[in-house]
Amino acid sequence: MALVSLRDVTKTFPPSQRGGTPVTAIDRVSLDIEAGDVYGIIGYSGAGKSTLVRLINALESVSSGSILVDGVEINGLRESELRRLRLGIGMIFQQFNLFNSKTVWNNVAYPLRVARTPKHEIGPRVDELLSFVGLSDKAKNYPEQLSGGQKQRVGIARALATSPRILLADESTSALDPETTQEVLALLKRVNEEFGVTIIVITHEMDVIQTLATKVAVMDAGRVVEHGDVFDVFSRPRELSSQRFVSTVVRGVPSPSELAVLRERHHGRIVTLSFRDGNTSQGDVFLRLAQAGIEFELVYGGINDIRGQVFGHLTLALRGDPPAIDAALSDLTTTVEITDLGVTSSGSGA
Amino acid sequence: MDDLIQLLPKLGQATVETLYIVALSLLFGGLGGLLVGLGLYTTRPGNLYSSRVVYGILNVIVNVFRPIPFIIFLAAAQPLARLVVGTGIGNTAIIFTLSLAATFGISRIVEQNLLTVQPGVIEAARSVGASRSRIILTLVIPEALGPLVLGYTFVFVAIVDMSAVAGYVGGGGLGTFAIQYGYRQFNPAVTWAAVLVIILIVQAVQFLGNWLARKTLRR
Ligand SMILES: Nc1ncnc2c1ncn2[C@@H]1O[C@H](COP(=O)(O)OP(=O)(O)OP(=O)(O)O)[C@@H](O)[C@H]1O
Numbered sequence A: 001m002a003l004v005s006l007r008d009v010t011k012t013f014p015p016s017q018r019g020g021t022p023v024t025a026i027d028r029v030s031l032d033i034e035a036g037d038v039y040g041i042i043g044y045s046g047a048g049k050s051t052l053v054r055l056i057n058a059l060e061s062v063s064s065g066s067i068l069v070d071g072v073e074i075n076g077l078r079e080s081e082l083r084r085l086r087l088g089i090g091m092i093f094q095q096f097n098l099f100n101s102k103t104v105w106n107n108v109a110y111p112l113r114v115a116r117t118p119k120h121e122i123g124p125r126v127d128e129l130l131s132f133v134g135l136s137d138k139a140k141n142y143p144e145q146l147s148g149g150q151k152q153r154v155g156i157a158r159a160l161a162t163s164p165r166i167l168l169a170d171e172s173t174s175a176l177d178p179e180t181t182q183e184v185l186a187l188l189k190r191v192n193e194e195f196g197v198t199i200i201v202i203t204h205e206m207d208v209i210q211t212l213a214t215k216v217a218v219m220d221a222g223r224v225v226e227h228g229d230v231f232d233v234f235s236r237p238r239e240l241s242s243q244r245f246v247s248t249v250v251r252g253v254p255s256p257s258e259l260a261v262l263r264e265r266h267h268g269r270i271v272t273l274s275f276r277d278g279n280t281s282q283g284d285v286f287l288r289l290a291q292a293g294i295e296f297e298l299v300y301g302g303i304n305d306i307r308g309q310v311f312g313h314l315t316l317a318l319r320g321d322p323p324a325i326d327a328a329l330s331d332l333t334t335t336v337e338i339t340d341l342g343v344t345s346s347g348s349g350a
Numbered sequence B: 001m002d003d004l005i006q007l008l009p010k011l012g013q014a015t016v017e018t019l020y021i022v023a024l025s026l027l028f029g030g031l032g033g034l035l036v037g038l039g040l041y042t043t044r045p046g047n048l049y050s051s052r053v054v055y056g057i058l059n060v061i062v063n064v065f066r067p068i069p070f071i072i073f074l075a076a077a078q079p080l081a082r083l084v085v086g087t088g089i090g091n092t093a094i095i096f097t098l099s100l101a102a103t104f105g106i107s108r109i110v111e112q113n114l115l116t117v118q119p120g121v122i123e124a125a126r127s128v129g130a131s132r133s134r135i136i137l138t139l140v141i142p143e144a145l146g147p148l149v150l151g152y153t154f155v156f157v158a159i160v161d162m163s164a165v166a167g168y169v170g171g172g173g174l175g176t177f178a179i180q181y182g183y184r185q186f187n188p189a190v191t192w193a194a195v196l197v198i199i200l201i202v203q204a205v206q207f208l209g210n211w212l213a214r215k216t217l218r219r
């Protein structure tokens, strides 16, 4: 039984002006998020990512379909029941959304007061959370006295105060510089690993998915167009929008214009080797080419690592005896996927 | 000058009366304005108690009554004052009418200042399961407290201004004093003495307001 389960969920916003057309922000989405997952949701602006997570903690209500959180249908719950649901779901935001009129300590204590936690338990709990996020010395400060990374750590402490099982992170690192982003991601990773909190992380930064997520869903125009293990989706993106996303971090097969540039600079037979199953060793492939007496040059591409699994695309220019190249390539097809881009017309390798 | 010295006890009494009228009007008008302002803010489409109908009604009422010049409002509201506080003249009537007029003016100031609270902050509070009334009391008002204090300071000055016409309905205070003993007796020194006291009161309150606002804003 999935921890969060969406079935045919649709969310339509009424038109902003009279006579306008309603906006379908979420369009018949079904998705299962298992306990312990770090589930990434990616997609371009306006794809419906924020709306999707806001449906999960019922900040927005569904137009149709069903959402089960821990087996409980949340569509149609009363306001008081929704408040109880939200106590079990933390949320962090791109703009942090800290309470500026309250100290760091009181920001973190706020959800506990909402939950009517006994006073003598609030103190130790807040101290414990602040020490977890490394901000014990900032307890008495106000949010405006903190850096962006520190603010987000307060946001995380506040979101975790009532020990929720689920954490929703909407673009939680998009306002941070790369170094601070890594700090916050490392903290979120600990939240997942040490407390077993299921994290649903929205991002347009592939980096975030790569370092944090185990599963990913790609959204486009309100629909989930592709989902699965991060490695599978990234190494074999099926849909155009997923491919575009993946191509922002992973160089794939060169496009025709890139190929034209490559042909000007390198001669020989150009092939792209795609490593997709996570275990194939590049060294092994190179060794076999060398043994076949083929001269090769790496001209384009890159190799990526997702949680220890390797994938990527390497484009090589091969030079040598054409039949030997043919033989070597057909030998290699058993280990890697090969896209043959042909021989440069001007300077053939023969 | 001798006249002024003779009039000093009366000036003192007028000052006390002005402070009394202004303080009570600010209290009632301030509370009324806070409630109506909260009503405007919370029922505004997309907000916590979003309701097009209630917001529309409140909006029209405030828009209709707020721009009426106070001296006309004072005359027009006299029957209502008789009905509610039992008299249409004197300090009680002026306090009632001032409170009413201030309610409309303050409600807009309150609404505008509450609107400066970022929607994301309210969303964060909703996401931890806070109820709407809790959000308003423990979050929206504290977050907007600095600007609210400045807004109320501004209103205080406006009420001092409006209270000067109390004499028209038989009320007392510095305005009445200045007209009665200064203007009508062709004694500018007396008028200027009343002006000086008003300036002192306004300055003192403005200073206090700024100080309080700075304290709540901690900047
Ligand atoms: N409260 C609302 N009222 C009307 N339309 C809305 C509302 N919230 C979102 N939408 C619309 O729903 C669609 C999806 O918005 P959403 O904020 O979920 O996108 P997103 O994927 O989070 O985008 P971004 O990456 O820019 O944050 C958009 O077309 C947006 O205009």
Ligand SMILES: [Mg+2]
Binding pocket: A049, A050, A051
């Ligand atoms: Mg968004």
